[in-house]
Amino acid sequence: MGGAVGTTAAAGIELIRRGLQQPTGLPLAEFSDLDLVPYQNIRIHGWDLFDHNLYEAAQTHRVLSREELEAVANDLGSRRPWTAVSNRNYCRGVVGERDSTGTHRELIAGIQQQLSAFASDIDGRVVVINLASTEHAVEITDEIYHRADAFERALDDNHPGISPAMLYAYACITQGVAYGNFTPSRSAEIPALRELARDRTVPIAGKDGKTGQTFLKTVIAPALRARALHVDGWFSTNILGNRDGEALRHPESLENKIGTKGDVLTNCLGYPVEDHLVKINYYRPRGDDKEAWDNIDISGFLGHRMQIKVDFLCKDSILAAPLAIEIARCLDLANRRGQGGVVESLGVFFKAPMTAGDHPPVHSFPEQQMELLRWLRATSAEPEAVAGSFVPRPE
Amino acid sequence: MGGAVGTTAAAGIELIRRGLQQPTGLPLAEFSDLDLVPYQNIRIHGWDLFDHNLYEAAQTHRVLSREELEAVANDLGSRRPWTAVSNRNYCRGVVGERDSTGTHRELIAGIQQQLSAFASDIDGRVVVINLASTEHAVEITDEIYHRADAFERALDDNHPGISPAMLYAYACITQGVAYGNFTPSRSAEIPALRELARDRTVPIAGKDGKTGQTFLKTVIAPALRARALHVDGWFSTNILGNRDGEALRHPESLENKIGTKGDVLTNCLGYPVEDHLVKINYYRPRGDDKEAWDNIDISGFLGHRMQIKVDFLCKDSILAAPLAIEIARCLDLANRRGQGGVVESLGVFFKAPMTAGDHPPVHSFPEQQMELLRWLRATSAEPEAVAGSFVPRPE
């Protein structure tokens, strides 16, 4: 929550509530006819490893200008995140002072109490979005990840294979709180939790927000396919200097990240590109600013070679925060309409979209966008079902 | 015909016919289920201002390698384009030795004789694609451009306001030959000729092939809109050194070109971008290779500024030739199915798509591509109607 994305979302919503900012960059702002909760009705809270209020946290990330922060200083300064569940077996890059103590069941109960209190405090519905630092890749061959009953027993046994991200997802699902995973961590995606979300009719979505480079990749690749321009190689490199970049210096976390970027291209093109390289570099001069440089080698008519180079000078949190907000609004709608399990139609927001069954996801951005709009219109038109409020998960 | 695009198309089809090349870069090659004429059944012929055979012409353009040209030297060497209708009031950049002599009606009769002879020669159907150098922008306020009967009288009167491109389009339409305009010149788009095409049930399409920079612009802009990333400015510059670039050094021709690039962006974004600059520079070191450099200034969440830069190192004729071929195949299908007037569903191939009525065209590439595939499937499924063969127009 005290991360760059969480504080940017919190400050942004506050600026919009006060009429100091337009909803620029919020993808669904222009669709006023949909039954989505208005931005100004959203209240943001969450967890953090560090003990500072949101104003202090936002200052360290240097995403927002002094003017922007001052305008909402009172509001952000009064909000202090709950202490996040932490386990350094799963996240070595960015850690707080110490690991959480308590059994899995105790930690879950704590999370659920926090959610209940917040819901009653704001007198509304809650949605949780995982914005925490990326956890290490976890092998999920064990049956505890594959069957809900085995997962429950593993919780009882305090099984070390269950990561904080899974604890949060479980806490939400069993409390009827919709859950979106904006990170590459393995969380609600494991079959056991997907089974639970279906059974309890709780909407979940994920994973790994599609912000900069992968966004453009899934925009351009389908167009190259439509023009039969064959991709011989695609070299993607990134430089970024924020906490996210620092976490990704640890090979175990990076593995998770690269993994979610992997088959995107094959999916968009219809054939594998052997020379598809994705590099992520921690480079401090940029801070939260990020530069994503792509070189695409293509062959056209008669095999002639051409190149496309794309350089995206972007701001990580500025791209991510509005997506996190829209995912929350969409999951809230799904929850009110009684949709449970993976909401596949939200795939446009994710690098590695979860699907409801075993089929592979669609990665093509134009197709995903069309599916989102179709779903939004159809779902908005359905009669209401339930209730809650919006809480992003830790960072 | 002896231009870079025409000779590349001719050599390419010949290489494919002989099995020396795959149909890479031909957008519809993968749709083998559609009722389009097979590439190897196509025969290409046309007009030129210069008196050389296609092999000699292809050598001067330096698009194809020596190996590629040698493989089809016999075939290309044996084909000598017909003498093109020429009028230096309409094209100053690239001209032959002298203007055509004869009345409008005589010139039209000549074109029609050439088409008939070719059709009987190959025993097939004919389609004409305009690949000629860009003509100057023509003011079309006069009624001769707006009503078929007035246009007919202007032909009788040898009216100087009728350009070579219009003569060709008229000759085709009145002979039942489908006509596509791959250039920015004013031709079949004038209301008088559109009326005629509808009345005679002859399919027409245009205008100005969407090859490099505008292609990518219409791919990226809709995605920026979907993500609510506001475009503050878009600066596009090109360097190219082929005959096309030389023609565009003449302000009157350039005006036509820039004109067709104009409202593309507004259409894709849903709002005007005041700082949308498009520059075209004749720069000889590149020859037919072209470099299209775009800088996009965008604002995201909370108005934060970001930039996207795209550098497309492309080959003009390599991108254009396969589109010209596919347009011809689609128009041939339309003709066989008895579709007359503007085939609006071919908009994906053009920078300035003609529409059947007064409504503005769709410019978004993903939407155009979906419409093309929908049309192809629906039209392929219809019963056959007529017959002909494929002839590109001059260059």
Place this chain on the structure above:
Amino acid sequence: MGGAVGTTAAAGIELIRRGLQQPTGLPLAEFSDLDLVPYQNIRIHGWDLFDHNLYEAAQTHRVLSREELEAVANDLGSRRPWTAVSNRNYCRGVVGERDSTGTHRELIAGIQQQLSAFASDIDGRVVVINLASTEHAVEITDEIYHRADAFERALDDNHPGISPAMLYAYACITQGVAYGNFTPSRSAEIPALRELARDRTVPIAGKDGKTGQTFLKTVIAPALRARALHVDGWFSTNILGNRDGEALRHPESLENKIGTKGDVLTNCLGYPVEDHLVKINYYRPRGDDKEAWDNIDISGFLGHRMQIKVDFLCKDSILAAPLAIEIARCLDLANRRGQGGVVESLGVFFKAPMTAGDHPPVHSFPEQQMELLRWLRATSAEPEAVAGSFVPRPE
């Protein structure tokens, strides 16, 4: 003075004086052994077409941050530029309310009074740097530009061929005030004024500050020559949105600008590059930020072709202001050492360096830099000669 460069220089010197900033970006800051006036001893004043104080002016240019401006608000707010001499025959892009009234001789007397008053006010020496908007290109074939006596008579006759920039240069030279021309305008470079500067032993230098694109061009070109990489073409394009860019929209001013960029390349390479294009585009989203994009086509061993692309995301005034300051410091040194006429060793600061005689200037950045350091060391070591203070010219 109230332009972007002048206000940036004034605010910067003030921030350094107060110890709020380091002398980053000031090329000669590291040479503490040279006899140059310390930055903190400099006082900046000047002329402007607009009637606002320096604080108000600096706000409109958006170069400096709110924090930076607030820190020196008192100082800048108390300084109001003198009214500049203005003549809309020479500068159409940016003009004040009305042209100056008075004869040439009266205007000159006014300037000289302002300089004297300032010198006595600060009790120091004065240097004038021309930072005004670019004037139109002037044909200088007439003898009034070539002989000092003819120029004097033209002043007496109120000759319309004498521009404001020439009036300022004359006023300085005849008052013993060193004069540097940071703009492309024709000013002290005309033979008549060079003759005068030599005769009166007043140092002059110019013209057109070498800030971004030309700076890098003269860095890279000599290295390509050293490696025998032949330049086949060099395409330079710029986008910028400040007042300078606006002025350059007027073809007459642009001509002056492009002119000074012209033979730089030939000089650095030792042979002419026929395809050397320089484009300047007024593009508002950037404001004072500027983007200079270069594409260089080169041939290496066995004629193989390669490309170098350079993209410089720079800030015009941030690059220019420290050069203007260093030119002033150097001219002041020259004046104290009794050097008159063109100080050729300052060529590294200019796009179109003036030379003392008829020989062409050196444009190679490394050679210029070496000459500057040689001159600084030699001149610093000479005994002192004279006295004054530093005043930049209008903007």
Place this chain on the structure above:
Amino acid sequence: MGGAVGTTAAAGIELIRRGLQQPTGLPLAEFSDLDLVPYQNIRIHGWDLFDHNLYEAAQTHRVLSREELEAVANDLGSRRPWTAVSNRNYCRGVVGERDSTGTHRELIAGIQQQLSAFASDIDGRVVVINLASTEHAVEITDEIYHRADAFERALDDNHPGISPAMLYAYACITQGVAYGNFTPSRSAEIPALRELARDRTVPIAGKDGKTGQTFLKTVIAPALRARALHVDGWFSTNILGNRDGEALRHPESLENKIGTKGDVLTNCLGYPVEDHLVKINYYRPRGDDKEAWDNIDISGFLGHRMQIKVDFLCKDSILAAPLAIEIARCLDLANRRGQGGVVESLGVFFKAPMTAGDHPPVHSFPEQQMELLRWLRATSAEPEAVAGSFVPRPE
């Protein structure tokens, strides 16, 4: 020798000899007044791990066009490299069928016999340039690397710490053959061999040819320093797909390569850049073509941030071959003039220039270039001393 650089050099010299090519890209071609051996008098031979003639080898590298290769097919086809000394403890990326057999002393004797035979065959002087694949980094703390007598004993003992590159350098030096190291391998640079070269008065030079990215880095960095533009970070990434790139996939070889790029920047700027990243990526679509992309983050006046991006689309062997040729010509001159030990003035050709003593090398390109020209003029003017001929070393 059968590598991309060696075959390009051999074919190039042959094309120049026959008058089919100009000496474009050869840095010293324009200095006809220097006493360097004419290009057409050079004969190239060498060693290789693979058993093919130079024509077959050149075909596999795809650097030269079919036309270029055919023109010299007879000559290249008739030359079969000697079998190179090979040891897979030192080079795992690219290896021949098996390691060389024989003691160190036997291998050295073999090399010297080959050199003698070649010298007598061409009736000329010999120079050896190491163009072999990069060997692994070797720790050189042991005294065998530091004292000539210890090195001699290690040879007698068949010490496994002596790499093939060292054997070649030793063979040359003790036979009076000048030796240049164009690779990052540890070879003549070890103190023991430098001592020997001084004692025997044999000129040596190295190491690691400064071709693309580092060349531009040492051109731009000194200019940034001259303008006091502070480098906050420098991110360099490369994509290349030739055998060199493949070898560099092995971390041990890469370490050698990155090592030689390391302190270049500190040296040019006068201060360390903590965020200086250099990445090399093996990316096959490019083959011998290489793309070097640099992003430079700089701070200027008042600490304002700017960026420079450089994209060099180059051809590795086309840049390297002429440097290898010029190094050979310079070493030959040094040998004839009786200069022994490290020829420090050749630093401009190397990424990690060796110095004659313990002082650090100069990396600034302009300073190196000036020193080269000074040395060439001074040395050319000296009276002749000795004699030999030119042989590049293996690859």
